[in-house]
Amino acid sequence: MTHIITQNLAKTYLTNHELHPILKGISLTIAAGEFVAITGPSGSGKSTLMHILGCLDRQTSGEYFLDGQNIGTATNEELTHIRNKKVGFIFQKFNLLTNLTALKNTALPQLYAGIDEQTAEKNAYELLSSLGLKDRIHHFPYQLSGGQQQRVAIARALINKPSLILADEPTGNLDSESGKTILGLLKELNTTYQVTMIIVTHEQAIANQTSRIIQLKDGILVH
């Protein structure tokens, strides 16, 4: 079953009255449950592609279908809803809210989904426990190691049971040992939850562990 289809996806930014094409016609298909790496040198447009696939940004032209829904014609409210329900983001710098505990960070997407706080925190507790953070739930991000923070971020990305997880350099801020653990965890989640996993990375070693590599250069697909 196909999960993602893009056709001639292009993105152009306007800065100082000058057009900067970042993506120049990307056509790709990703099946549900696939584990894909998007690689390419910096400035190749991989982050922009990830933002569009994650419904954070919109393409300038071309088509993008997620689960058969035409994202190009969706309203901002619909995009917000899709981000909340269908997509989970994992960032290089974890992007946890600094003034919230691990538990509250994890529960946040459920609150935005309209679930009551008690239920949301119960779900967050179960998820964090399964990720080995049972005794860290009341810690604030600055009290956690990088690997632990990224695991909280993964829990947050998973809490609303999304069908798509987008990870932007998930191991970029971690030492190699923690990086390995996190990557192993993502692999495991991909198989156990059958969630489509897209990792954006410039490290060939990480890309090699996925089932497919999509290579970008100057806004076009190389491979």
Next chain:
Amino acid sequence: MNSILLIRISLRSIAAHKWRSILTILGIVIGIATIISTLAIGQGVARKQQQKFESMGRNFIAIEADNFMTQGQVKSNQRKKQVLFTPEDCTYLKNQCDKITYISPQVNNKIIISNKDHHLETSVQCGNQDLLTILDKTIEQGTCFSKEQAELGELVIVLGHKAAQVLFPLENALERLVTIAKNKYRVIGILTHQTEFFGAANPDLEVYIPLKTAQRKMGDWCSNKFYCMALSITQKSEMQQASSEITALLRIRRAIEPEDLNNFLIHDLEAIAKAAAEAIGMLNLFIIFIASISLLIAAVGIMNIMLVSVTERTREIGIRMALGAPRNIILRQFLFEAITLTMLGGIGGVLVGIGISHLIGYLLGWMIIITPASVIGAFITTTLIGLFFGYYPATKAANLDPIIALAER
């Protein structure tokens, strides 16, 4: 995400910036406290005034034999000479106007009154036997002077409560003799204690003698003619009507041409009370206006700090949006934060205001009235300030582009 959760998030965020928040709401606290205490004191003073006027009997009218209000407005080319009242004027009005219960001349002057080594410089009020009744004075001991004593001009005197104490600190003043200008007067009555009138002389120090007596013994300042009459009206409800009847009668008696203005002036107590209340009201309004300016400045401060907060937390907003926070929740989060700030200022302002009012009331012995309306008004005002001045920063937050917000460091 419900409102209670949003309020808790707001409080948490405010607690995270404790000092900044306290300094920000300080302006609101000062503004609200000023308004609350101004209203409390103003209403206390107004109530006290009102009670005083009510205790004086509202059916009291004073008439002056000249009209300072017509100065510079006379129609004829000649300044009319001041025409003083005579006892016949009193009789005339009493006979012609059935709404008048009592009428008396009213003359006062500064005198020195003595009992051996005790001296008192005070105001003496001279009139007929009805003057004390008209002025609503009550006798504690003894009596007022009788009609006969008034008409004969006997050497009798009624002392105010405090005047009696000053002249006779150790003994009862009743039936004792006091000296005014070498003449001995017999004390026939002592008045009950009266509350002080805001901004006026202590009424407890005044003394009363018959007008005839003053004419006989103090002819240098007291003659058969007088400047002021005091009278009381049967029904309070007839004050207005009585005023106009008396005006008409006096215009006829004083032969005033239709085109000329009154050469006398009628004061009814209700009008005086109203004027005094208006003056206090204006003063209150002015102070509230000044306090509102401080409130406005504080409100701009709130807006400023909220804008700073939005800028500081751009990345946080970006993360929240990536997690699927709807724009209206981002908007409400920041709006609630602004309203929570201003409402905390409102609560602080009300508490400080109540404290200041009671402190002033205690130190100066003034009456303090804190009405629920002023407290509720303070909360409504601060909520509206938060809503109004928090709205722009909140929209700014809600309209951020998630990509740009996430790229923020």
